[in-house]
Amino acid sequence: MTNNYRLLILAPLLGYALSVNAAPHNKPGVILDYDLNADDKLSMEEFVEARRTRFTKTDTDGNGTVDEGEYVYEYEGRLQKQLEVAREAQVAQTGTRFKAINKDEDAYISRDEFIASGKRGFDYLDVNQDAVILATDADPVREKANKGDEKQPLRRRFSIGMPSSHNVAGMIALYDTDGDDHVTYDEYLAVREAQFKRTDADGNGLIDEKEYLFEFEDRLDAQIADTHESQIKQTYVRFGVLDKDEDKAMTFKEFMLSGAQSFNRWDTNGDGWVTVSDPAPAPRQKPKKDQETAKAETNAVAAGLAAKD
Structure with missing residues (x-):
């Protein structure tokens, strides 16, 4: 694609600042959403054409613009499908997880098996083995996933937002009961004990596969509703x-503003294509407050305190 063509597409969009990105927030999502010829790479021409198609579909009354109701309705339809697919995948994994915990393969998870499974997960994230997981600790799961990430096949990543004890952030979210941004093993064990008791619906000291599934589905559906x-x-x-x-x-x-921002973020080498081999973009940086803004905020706080006195 020539630079002139690229500028022709983007020229009307320049001069606008956009702080909210309505397009997919990861490279696989951008490519899979707009790759019309399914060649696992995305050109600017292809992107604009696909965005135009989506805009036309969203404009249900055909008046050339999209109102708030049309915009929300179109997105909610896509969201619902994504949630259904994600739910199905999550539920399908419960059988695998049940078998992994049920070491003696006797159709039940005992308390000892449940606690032992939790201990293995805790120890994996507790990289320095001090029986404490900090929110600031390096995440071995994320570091492992990031190695060779660009070599991974294209796949859609949609998160229900379900906290998982398989990563540091999820561990803190699920088990930090006192809100101090770290989880001790004793704190973790107390929550695991309560979880076992809650899952053991018939109170016989054992969890069968249905009990395991039902408890997870209750939490999953609540999270889906929140999402x-x-x-x-x-x-x-x-x-x-x-x-x-x-x-x-x-x-x-106006619709293309967010799209152009997303495309340019992922087209890190500026060649007019988004591909899995493109280098990852630099992490987003929060803008630093200028001195005048910081000073004004400090004065406002001081004034508020003085008023209370």
Whole structure:
């Protein structure tokens, strides 16, 4: 693709700042969503054409613009399908997890098996073996996944947001009961004991596969409901950001703002293509407050304290 063509596409979009990105937030998602010829790479022309198709589909009344209701309705349809697929995948894994914990293969998970499984998971994340997992600890799961990440096959990554004890962040979310950003083994064990008791619905001291599945489905469905609610709230926010002139009617130009930002973020070598071999973009940096802003905020806090006195 020539530089002139690329500039022709992007020129009308320049000069707009966008803080909310409505396009997919990872490279596989960008490629898989818009790769029209399924060759596992995405050109700018292909991207614009696919975005145009989505915009037209979203514009259900065919008036050339997308209102808030149309925007939310289209996204909610895609979200619902993603949640259904993600739920199915999560439920399918429960059988595998049950078998991994049930070491003696007797159709039940005993308390000892349940606690032993938890101990293995805790020890794996407790890299310095001090019986404490800190929120700031290196995550061996993430580090392992990042090695050779660009060589992984394209696959869609959609998260329900279900905390997992298989990574440091999930461990803190699930087991940090006193909110001090670290989990001791004693703290972890207490929560595991309560979880075993809750899952053992008939109170016989053993967990069968149905009990294991039902307990997980209860937590999963609650998380799906939360994810759906939060995602839809964010969709309303995104519409407000994209509707730059605040006329409640998003044009294709406005719709392409977030898309152009996403494409350019992942096209790190600037050749007009997004591919799995492109280097990863630099981590997003939060803008630093200038001295005047910081000073104003400090004065405001001081004034508030003085008022209380």
